[in-house]
Amino acid sequence: MNMQNLMAQAQKIQREITAKKEELEKTEFVGKSEWVEITYTGSKEVKSVKITKEGPISEEDKEILEDMYLIASKDALLKISKAMNEKLGQYAGALDGLM
Numbered sequence: 001m002n003m004q005n006l007m008a009q010a011q012k013i014q015r016e017i018t019a020k021k022e023e024l025e026k027t028e029f030v031g032k033s034e035w036v037e038i039t040y041t042g043s044k045e046v047k048s049v050k051i052t053k054e055g056p057i058s059e060e061d062k063e064i065l066e067d068m069y070l071i072a073s074k075d076a077l078l079k080i081s082k083a084m085n086e087k088l089g090q091y092a093g094a095l096d097g098l099m
Contacts, residue, residue: 013091020087027083031076033068040076042083 024042031038035053040046049069057065 017088017091024080024083024087029076029079029083031072031074031079033071033075035065035068036072038069038072038076040080042080044077044080 027042028047029040029042031040035051037050037052038046039048051065053061053065
């Protein structure tokens with residue numbers, strides 16, 4: 001493979017990676033637990049937090065609510081990681097032969 005073809009292939013892969021990253025950054029990921037729903041963007045910014053528990057919240061419920069927030073947050077971040085691996089994982093070794 002000549003250097004010009006190699007560079008063209010590397011640029012094509014870079015454009016594809018950039019397009020997929022931009023697509024992921026615009027995607028919303030919702031993490032849920034029993035009492036909380038958190039929406040993140042693909043760039044891992046919190047977009048919204050909703051408390052889904054109805055009725056009054058007792059002092060004991062506050063601790064549970066904090067745990068539910070963590071669970072929902074981890075759920076959303078896990079979804080982002082999974083989507084990134086699905087969309088960008090194919091490129092993990094692609095640049096090895098080009099460098």
